[in-house]
Amino acid sequence: MAGSPKRLPIYSILQIYLVSILCLQYVVADDYCKATPNATPGPQDPPLPTLPKSFQTRIEANIIDRHYTMAAVEYVDDDNNRAALKMWKNGVETDVFFDYDNNQLFSIVDNMCVVTNLSSDPNTVIFGGGDTPPGGIPHVYTTAGVLHFAKQFGEVYQGKATIRGQQANQWRSCLFWPNVNANFTVDYYFSDPSWNTSSTMTAVPLRADVNGVYVIAQIEPVSFHHVYDFIDFRPTVPDDPSLFETPPGVSCGGRKKVRDMPKLKNSYYYREEIISEDSQSITQADVWYNYDWKLVRYDKRAQIAQAPYWNLNPITEIHDYNTGVAYAMDNVIKNCTIMPIENATWDSTFNGSTNYIYLRNPQSLFFLDSSYSYSGQRKARGIDCDVFTSTRTDFDNSPTVFEMYFLSDTWYASDNKGLDQTTIDIPIRLTVTAANDEAYPTIYELYDFDQEIPDIQTAYDVSRCYSDMDKIDFRITFPTTAGELLNEFRAIFIDKSIQLISSLAGTLSLVRITKAEVHWNDNNVYLIATLLDKAPPIAKFRKQAGKIYQYKNAMQLQGVQDPASCAEQCDSSDQFTCNSFDICAGKQICSLSQDYASDGSKLGDSLECDHYTRVLNTRVDQEIALNDAWIILTDQVVKGTFQFTILLDDNTKQVFKASDITSDILRNPNRQASKTALQHFTGSANKEVKGFDDLILTGMSVDDCANECLGEVIFTCQSFEYCYDTGYCVMSQQHPDERPDLIQASDHCDLYTRQYTAKFTETPGVTVLSASDTIYQNIFTDNQCAKLCVDYSEFDCKSFDYCPNINTCFLGKKTCI
Structure with a gap:
């Protein structure tokens, strides 16, 4: 408020009265005392105490001439060139942190932080500073320097004294500080070596008594009297780096960026535990993120029984930013709702100027950007972390402090996922605190953070959102004798196959190629997978009920009865990029538009119509229908253009070129079978007999396979293998009991042996x-x-x-x- 006096930080007030620094013009003070820098100790005088370079102590400062008392806790860490001071006056705490390496001083009152240049800040007088060493960076003085107690000041022994009931020795110095125009005596009291203190030192400082005068602007000298009691003086500092770092929940604007914040990769997985002390709740979630694939998945438990779940079951949501579609799956009921990605989700960013959403990049998913500065090291869950802090206004429409804890470079994490054994520079914790608010912070504990590319088959499986009528199961054959290589390169083979199918078959979203697996024998490698239909076009548009986009129609269609049909017309329009539409179901009118209007600011009211606007900012060309995608894929295999290369460990290359594709397979994960035919066989799960494949049939159940084996007339069928995921039936005249050495493990097939007993x-x-x-x-x-x-x-x-x-x-x- 204009005209209101500004309250000085406590440390500034302490500085004013401790060393009489006043930002006024001075004249030379009258001689209060005469300095004796060359004073010679008497033969019976005790030696001056030897003081440590680092220490901690409590201080009570009585500013007698001003009638008030202050308390402080002081830490000086000479080994690491840093210091900290906590002070209290009238119930207000001021924290001051001295960063000598980077010439910064941080003063904090009521969680508000001010950053100043240490070499020019007046606090350096009491805590060091003064003369600047070569290089221009101030260095924290030794304890003698902080207490202004050293031989160069000419201390003279005064004899014995009693301080707070303790036997002490007293010395006196006379000092003149021209920079503050003050002349004063300082009486130093150290415990007598015969007195046992709580410290390991034989003599500790007990008190400094300051008496003197200063002169202000041609005025008579002004007397001052300060008494500083040092309590619980210790020659060590706690092994706690946080004492010298700005506290959690405080952001210091203008702080020097002395270390770059680690950059997150484009793909990662993590498990988070969200702790809210305000609501006294803990929630968990698992997150898979891939910026290149434009896919995000998170597993959690619904917190509110609302659409689309209407219960509190565990859920999985997969957001496909290739199409703007979200797949919401209930993991108990096993149902699925396909719907638009909402702009209120944590992984999306809303573009207000063009009214569409897009996927947050790897940094912005955690609100990480150039506004963060390094705040030092703290522990999280007992882990040494480098902390970066920022005050933001784009989170909750109010200033909010974000603190990201990254694993220190002296630590490494060994996770149990992927190929990389160790990971560095990974997030450990994120805290979000409302600035100037006494509410508890929200803490995001981040576990198992892994920045490898996840398995698309397990991370982003949406197959349960589609019926059997919306799928095509297929097998692609690669003639090669290199199948054994896939024991090591199985995952790479599947990933390359999926990427190639996506690019060749009309640039499909990767979620449409699912349930991929690979098998091989001596002569062929088989890729078996499922192709899904495109998402319903209506799921790419966000509805605004009772609204209409007036006078912006690029095309109007008659006889369109429902929103789904209108969305199909908009999504498949080849005359222009359709980004929104109005549907007036009663009049059967579908109006298509090239514009976005998702914020509602351009829309008019309507009693008969609803407006739909596209979630993403471009037409989604990759969403071709299932049969069209199948035709394109088949054509590529027949033409011989379906091939890819895998780089082996010895830097040689293995080419896989497809020769055949078929949809005549049966994928049935159910191992339940009747006993009519199977009573003549003994089953062994996940087993096969290598090299004795006398007849291979496809597209049948396990019962059909058993009947075929029993009825085979060309040879005597002694066993068969049945692959439940593909419907493969492989019959053999070799009885496994006669060659048990040929039985080997199988990932996808079971072995059935003719039972003669x-x-x-x-x-x-x-x-x-x-x-x-x-x-x-x-x-x-x-x-x-x-x-x-x-x-x-x-x-x-x-x-x-x-x-x-x-x-x-x-x-x-x-x-x-």
Whole structure:
């Protein structure tokens, strides 16, 4: 308010009365005392105490001539060239931080910070400063310098004294400070070495008593008397860097940027825990972000039962900024709603001039920009962090302090994701505090922060948002003998395949190629995946009910009955880029426009019409229909243009070129099957027999495959592999019991072995055929022995004995009954 007096910070008041610095003209003070810089100690005088370079102490300052008392806590860290002072007067706290390395002083009152140049600030008189060393950067004085106690001042021993009940030695100095035109004596009191104090030192400072005069602008000298008591003096500083750093929740505008803030990569995953002390709540979320793919996913629990979920279940939302579409999935009910991305979401930025939204870049997702400055190191969750601070007005329409904690460069994180074993410069915590507000900050704890590109198949799967009618399952064949390389390069093969399909098939959004997997044998590699239909066009537009965009129609269509049909016309228009439309369902009129009007400022009211405006700022050319995308993809494979290269570890290149594509496959993840045919087989999950693929059938269920094996007439089918994700049925005349060394693990298929023991009744612990002439050794299962009996032709084998302890099989002509 104009005319109101300005309150000086406490440290300025202390400075004025401590060393009598007044910003007025001075005349020379009368001689109050005479300095004795060359005083010689008497033979019985105790030696001057040896003081540490670093220390901490509490101070009580009694400014007697002004009738007030101040309290302070002082820390001087000479090793790290820094100091800090906390002072209290009339219940108001002032914190002062001295950054000598960077010539900065920070003074904080009521969470408001002022930054000044340390070399020109008057506080350097009490805390160092004075003469400037070479290079122009002031250096914190030793303790003797801070207390103005050293031999060059000519201290004279005064004898014994008692201070606060403690035995002490007293010295006196006479000082004249021409820069403040003051002449005064300082009586120093140090504890007597025979007195045991709380410190490890034999003599600690107890008091400084200052008496003198100063002269102001040709006026008579003015007397002053200050008494400073030093309490709990210690020759060390706490091992806590935060004591010398500006406190959390305070932003110091104009602070020098002595360290660049780390830059986030274009892709990352993290788990966050949001702590709000105001609401006494903790919420969690998992976030996947890829700026290059323009995709964001976050998993959380709904906090309010509202659209589109209407419950509080765990949810997944995937935002596709290629199309402006959000996929909202309930992870309990397993339903999905396809809708526009709202401009109120945390990952979007609203462009007010053109009225569309776009994806925040990797930095702005956390509101990181050039306004941040380095605030020093603090601990978060016991981790050393470099803290960067900014005061922003673009978060909650009011000044808000953002503090981002990055992992210190002396630490590293070893995560359990991706290929990189260690990560550096990762965010650990973000705190958001309203400036000049006593509310608690909101704390975002960031865990498992990983900046590798996520697996698109698991991170951005929207397949459950589409029915089987909106999908095409397909298989692409690559003739090659290099399949074994994919044991190491499987993920790279899948990623390159998806990227190529996206670019060739009409530039599809990557979320439309899903459930990709790769298989191989000695001669071929097979890519199996699912192609999804385009998102409903209506999901790309935001509705404003009861509004109309008057006089801005580029085209008007008759006979359009609903918003979905009008959105289809707008999205597929090839005459101009349609960015908004009005639908008057009662009149069946669809009006298309090239303009955006999502903020509502250009719209008029209507009782019959609704306005829809596009979420994104351009026409989405990549959203071609499912069948059109399939035709383009098939054409590329047939033409021989579907190929890509993988760079191997030895810097050689492996080319994969597709030769065939088919949609005649069955993808059925359900392993449930009837026992009609399968009762003749024993199943082994995730197993296969390599190299004995006598017949391969596709597009059938596991029951169909079992029936085909039993009914095969060209050869005797002894086993089959069934791949549930693809509907592959691979039959073999090799019985796995005869070559167990060929059985190997499989990611996607199960092995079914012909079960011959079903034809026999087991009688445990009984043998009747030990005298049999037909004996087989090295038989590893009872099923293998049963097969020998069934297939034996020399006589009608009716029973067998199997001894697993000696791996021996005895065949017999009779039963034991």
